[in-house]
Amino acid sequence: MNTANKLTLLRVVMIPAFLLVLYLHVPGANYWALAIFALASITDTLDGYIARHYNQITDFGKFMDPLADKCLVTAAMLWFVEIGQMPAWALLIVIVREFAVSGLRMIAADKGRVIAAGWSGKVKTASTMVCIVLMLLPIGYWVNSICVAVIVLTTIYSGVEYFTKNLDVLTAAE
Numbered sequence: 001m002n003t004a005n006k007l008t009l010l011r012v013v014m015i016p017a018f019l020l021v022l023y024l025h026v027p028g029a030n031y032w033a034l035a036i037f038a039l040a041s042i043t044d045t046l047d048g049y050i051a052r053h054y055n056q057i058t059d060f061g062k063f064m065d066p067l068a069d070k071c072l073v074t075a076a077m078l079w080f081v082e083i084g085q086m087p088a089w090a091l092l093i094v095i096v097r098e099f100a101v102s103g104l105r106m107i108a109a110d111k112g113r114v115i116a117a118g119w120s121g122k123v124k125t126a127s128t129m130v131c132i133v134l135m136l137l138p139i140g141y142w143v144n145s146i147c148v149a150v151i152v153l154t155t156i157y158s159g160v161e162y163f164t165k166n167l168d169v170l171t172a173a174e
Contacts, residue, residue: 002056007047011068014040015075022079034136040072041129069125070098076132077151085135085144090152094128097159104162108169115166120158127154 001009018036021029047065051057077094080086101121108115131147163170 004047004051004056005061007043008064011040011043030136090148094155097155101162120161124154124158
């Protein structure tokens with residue numbers, strides 16, 4: 001197992017640790033969770049860089065890296081929904097977009113085409129992770145609301161972009 005894949009697996013292991021800290025309600029839990037989430041987010045950037053720079057791209061990494069990202073972000077958002085910090089409909093938009101883009105990629109792959117991550121998808125991921133970090137801080141209602149809006153808007157925009165740029169994949173589907 002190469003370094004990039006080890007970092008991806010580390011991120012997966014950090015997800016239950018992140019949630020455990022939040023559920024234990026220990027003093028400073030949000031700050032510990034913030035540290036774990038930030039470190040996990042950094043591993044996402046680092047494993048991608050290592051995989052590309054040192055030619056460590058593997059099928060396992062292609063599958064597991066985006067899955068680890070989705071699980072990390074979804075875990076945080078589920079926590080926010082549970083404590084009333086994020087409306088469930090906002091999380092639903094994120095989840096539906098992820099399923100839709102994954103489905104589009106599967107159809108494209110079946111046709112021998114790869115849909116690479118687009119610029120808007122990278123902006124969505126980065127802004128979502130920054131917003132989650134902010135939402136783990138005691139920042140107040142308005143900043144939290146702005147973060148939810150940023151997450152929803154970047155999610156919708158990137159989803160629409162993926163589908164408009166790759167509409168031919170669906171129109172050719174039978």
